[in-house]
Amino acid sequence: MRTNKLCAVLGNIQRYNALLPLTNERPLATLPFACKYRLIDFPLSSIVNANINTVYMIFNEGETQSVFDHIGGGKEWNLEGVHNRFFIHLYQDFLKLKAHNTSYYRPLIDYLEKSKSEYTVYMSSKMICNIDLRAVLKIHQQHNNEMTVVYKKVKPEMICQSDIVLSLTDNGRITEVRPFMEHVQTEEQENLCMDIYIVQTEWLIQRLKEGQHEGAPADLQDFLRKKIHTVKSSTYEYTGYLSNIFDVNSYYNASLDMLNQQKFSSLLYSNQKIYTKLKNEVPTYYSDSSEVSNSQFATGCIVEGKVVGSSISRGTVIEKGTEIIDSIIMPSAKICAGAKIQNAILDKNIVVDPGVQIIGTKENPVVIEKYQHVTNDIITKEAVVSGIDG
């Protein structure tokens, strides 16, 4: 494929309060996942795997530090080079322009025009998937409609209230686009709109120019959602692994999914690689006393305790006599001797004192905010707890 056939816009401005405190001081996009990735690695990898060489990312003001930390110059995603670029823009700048009644899509329109691309793909970091965008483009070209919308058939519990679902005819034509409403749920499976869209760039530029006169939403995702049913749209059914991340439970379950060999392979060992920031870490050491099963480990760890059904990120130290069960440990934790952690999510840089117990339930995993030093037991059924020494 010619390199500038497609350009990409990656929107990362939606906030989900049910994910707190995991999304304190970081956008959903940089939430760690599967020991060594961040959520944004998935859409970014799908984008670069489709040979797209220019990406426009939209973030909220004040949420970009971890983004720059992670993406750096973009080298790992091949976004640093003579032909390859990425741009980061703040959503609040669109809003400011909008408040001044000026052409608020101008920065985006500039980007689209300069990309010289024929098609534009829109994605977000909320839907963890590994999608072949070239295949979606092919469908888009065949149908020659204004928009192509990607969806997946999922169980209702995988959908959140701000999502939209599609009603389709047998041959994939959209008959209805509606917000998801849990309580009036009747179908066993819904066609979840994954908020991945392919459109003609020229078409998008024209619609944005019109839209900004009519007060259309400054958020491109909203803008596109509203277009689905007003223009001729095609659909593309995604059949690979998908996790929809919108609250602590969906995050916890998606993380545990990665311990299922089939799901793990489908997401991380497909013919499209997932790229992430490279770190120079030493091999993980498992001592004589280590007892590990059905778990995942990144490099740089020292494992002397028992780990079952858990996901352990880079640089974690697990001392003797510890038990870690069905838990997600983010980078650089220190779990001291005799501690027990079950059904819990430990954010980055946590220290758990010797013998301390952190125990949640499958339905309500305990979440420990980053940089905490946990000195007392936390045995609870609440999703979020306080009472820890900072």
Next chain:
Amino acid sequence: MKNEMLAMILAGGKGSRLGKLTKNIAKPAVPFGGRYRIIDFTLSNCANSGIKNVGVVTQYQPLALNNHVDNGTSWGLDGINSGVTILQPYAGSDGGKWFEGTAHAIYQNIAYIDEMNPEYLLVLSGDHIYKMDYEEMLETHKENDASLTVAVLEVPEKEASRFGIMNTDENDRIIEFEEKPENPKSNLASMGIYIFDWNRLRNVLLNSYSKDDHMLDFGKHVIPAYLESGENVFVYRFNGYWKDVGTIDSLWEANMEFIDPNMNLDIRDKSWRVYSKNTISPPNFLTDTASVTDSLIVDGCYVAGHIKNSILSNDVQVKEGTKITESFIMPGASIGKNVTIHRAIIGEDAVVGDNTVIDGTEEVGVVGYSEVIGVTMDED
């Protein structure tokens, strides 16, 4: 440090004592310790010592090595004032020339060194496992006002006859050099690490090649010549972990020593990191049938078997019922079901079929790169 010292890593040797393991790749490119190649230790030493420019002299089977070293970016040696240059034999107007020895390789690359115009030249070999601050060695060199400083290591007396031995006076000045002496007078073994005043060495080499007594080798020719002509030649005493991994046994042994997180190479020291070219692989996955003790495991591994006192490098697969003990498995190897591997080195991308037994109790077992063993072909 203003580019005052240029490092030249002599990475062209064949390493024939490693047998199958250097059949298609140069010794410095042989995998080590799970996620490294042997040359990483030397390159990381350069980067950590503040050396900005490094020439890597390659010759024998350089493909994997060149690919690994690339432009030095993995070691942070690709900045605006720094760089790694791969130096391969080339044909000039007077014909092509292979490097015939360590000193000859430097002589052949005078044009490159002149371009870098260093005050001091650090000559290294790319096949040792160690951590060393070359800047400290340079300080010693300057304090002694030496024209050549040779890094030495104290070796056990009974092993001294396997090394090039430096006999020194009470000021650490070298007064005699003996290559593999039968009756060693000291236990200071040369590590093959030299700091030269570049101008002096340049003149010595040019002078020798303008006549017939070509100085091919540092140990055989250059050092004796320096001593004979009364140059100031000193030792720099090194006392950390150092391992020559030139044989199957020593490579296996070095890997086994590498497992212990408390070994004195201390690879977990964040102030002196060992860098390598990073590849992207998912986290390592240990199934509910796995057991792993006293072992190192790296990204991309899938483990369903029992691993003890071993190293699994990137992307190694070990199926159910398999037992691996005291072994070093190189990247990408695939080990089938119910396999037993004891005291062995399994090469990159090797395939070991179900029920195979590799027992290295007598002599360390070796499976070569991409070698397929114990697999029955049912298809045809």
